[in-house]
Amino acid sequence: MEDLNIELLDKYSGQLIEYATLYGTKILLALLTLLIGLWIISYLIRGFIKALTTAKVETTLAMFLAKLAGTVLKILLLISVASMIGIETTSFIAIFGAAGLAVGLALQGSLSNFAGGVLILLFKPYKIGDFIEAQGQAGVVKEIQIFNTILHTGDRKTIIIPNGPMSNGTITNYSLSPIRRVDMEFGIGYGDDLKKAKSILEQLMAADGRILKDPESQVLLSALADNSVNFTIRAFVNSADYWGVYFDMNEKVKLTFDEQGISIPYPQRDVHMHFPEGTRCCKAQA
Numbered sequence: 001m002e003d004l005n006i007e008l009l010d011k012y013s014g015q016l017i018e019y020a021t022l023y024g025t026k027i028l029l030a031l032l033t034l035l036i037g038l039w040i041i042s043y044l045i046r047g048f049i050k051a052l053t054t055a056k057v058e059t060t061l062a063m064f065l066a067k068l069a070g071t072v073l074k075i076l077l078l079i080s081v082a083s084m085i086g087i088e089t090t091s092f093i094a095i096f097g098a099a100g101l102a103v104g105l106a107l108q109g110s111l112s113n114f115a116g117g118v119l120i121l122l123f124k125p126y127k128i129g130d131f132i133e134a135q136g137q138a139g140v141v142k143e144i145q146i147f148n149t150i151l152h153t154g155d156r157k158t159i160i161i162p163n164g165p166m167s168n169g170t171i172t173n174y175s176l177s178p179i180r181r182v183d184m185e186f187g188i189g190y191g192d193d194l195k196k197a198k199s200i201l202e203q204l205m206a207a208d209g210r211i212l213k214d215p216e217s218q219v220l221l222s223a224l225a226d227n228s229v230n231f232t233i234r235a236f237v238n239s240a241d242y243w244g245v246y247f248d249m250n251e252k253v254k255l256t257f258d259e260q261g262i263s264i265p266y267p268q269r270d271v272h273m274h275f276p277e278g279t280r281c282c283k284a285q286a
Contacts, residue, residue, distance in 0.1 A: 026084060026085050027085060029084060030081045030082075030084045030085050033077075033080070033081055033084060034077065034078075034081050037077040037080075037081070038074070038077070041070060041073045041074060041077065044069075044073070045066050045069060045070045045073075048065075048066055048069060049062055049063070049066045052065065052066070064146055112164035113146075113147040113148065113162045113163045113164040114146055114147060114163075115164070115167070116162070116163035116164040116165070116166055116167030116168070117144070117145065117146040117147055117148075117163040117167075118146075119163075119167045120144060120149070120163055120166060120167055121144060121146075125171050125173060126141055126144075126171060126173050126175075127141065127144075128141050128142065128143065128144060129141060129175070130173055130174075130175035130176070131173075131174045131175050131239075132151070132171055132172060132173050132174065132175070133171070133172040133174070134161065134166055134169060134170065134171045134172070135161050135165055135166065135169055137151060137153075137159050137161060138151075138153070139151030139152050139153040139154070139157075139159055140152050140153075142158075145163075146163075147162065147163060148160050148161060148162055148163060149161050149163055149166055174239065174242075175239060177239065178238065178239060179212065179215075179236050179237065179238055179239060180236070180237060180238075180239050180242050181234055181235065181236050181237075182233075182234070182235045182236075182237055182242060182245050182246050182249070183232065183233070183234055184232070184233050184235075184246065184249060184250070185222065185230055185231065185232050185233075186201065186230070186231050186233070186253055186257075186264070187225065187227070187228030187229065187230045187231075187264060187265060188228060188229050188231070188257070188262055188263060188264065188265070189228065189229070189262075189263040189264075189265045190228070190229060191263075192229075192262045192263055193262070194221075194229065196260065196262065197231065197257070197262050198219050198221075198231065200253075200256055200257070200260060200262070201219045201231060201233055201253065202219050204249065204252050204253060204256060205217050205219070205233065205235055205249075208235075208245065208248070208249070210237050210238070210241040210244065210245050211235045211236070211237055211245060212235075212236045212237060212238070214236075215236045217233065217234060217235040217236065218233065218234045219231060219232075219233050220232045220233075220234070226267070227265050227266070227267050228264075228265045233249075235249075
């Protein structure tokens with residue numbers, strides 16, 4: 001009985017030494033590969049982030065791309081380490097592929113917004129602080145996320161717009177140019193002094209220090225309308241002064257026209273009534 005136990009012990013000990021020799025070396029090599037691979041991935045990701053920073057890529061996009069690249073490289077490293085140990089990796093790759101396809105189909109809209117966010121952060125049609133109009137909304141850009149752009153309106157509303165439609169639609173960026181042109185129209189009566197009204201408008205623009213001298217402002221007679229003679233003024237201002245000049249000029253023109261006796265007519269219509277002979281337009285009430 002003791003001899004049998006000794007034989008079994010020798011048998012299993014030999015197998016254990018054989019397996020340890022066979023797989024122990026593979027496991028040690030796999031662990032060494034894993035540690036060296038993680039160090040190389042960390043080094044590559046740091047270099048990738050530095051390159052994106054040098055290229056002046058937005059911080060949000062740079063960090064996201066770095067994390068995405070790091071995750072993909074780590075998955076590939078784990079698959080390589082598993083194959084070194086002797087684990088069949090074909091099934092794992094198939095599972096990852098199927099899972100990726102399923103996730104892609106389920107998140108089509110989100111992936112579209114992600115792609116739009118990447119395009120916006122790369123090509124920069126607008127940046128934080130710009131006043132833009134897009135997708136029927138207008139406001140100041142407060143944040144550009146991977147999936148959404150956040151606007152703040154003048155009345156303190158927060159609007160969240162998906163980046164997919166933003167990247168594919170029309171965007172009006174009012175902040176790209178340092179100056180803007182204020183276009184305004186004022187009507188006077190046909191009986192008012194045309195030259196006097198034009199002179200008043202020119203003086204009001206010249207007196208406003210926010211209106212730039214170059215490019216030169218203009219006062220143009222734009223229309224002989226049904227009820228008024230219309231002047232259009234075109235004044236160039238710094239972008240930040242646009243609305244201040246617009247509202248102030250409306251007030252100043254009205255007050256000055258009132259002081260100088262120049263009317264601002266409103267739509268009116270003359271009605272002429274013709275009655276056949278022998279008829280009266282109305283009957284006296286009993």
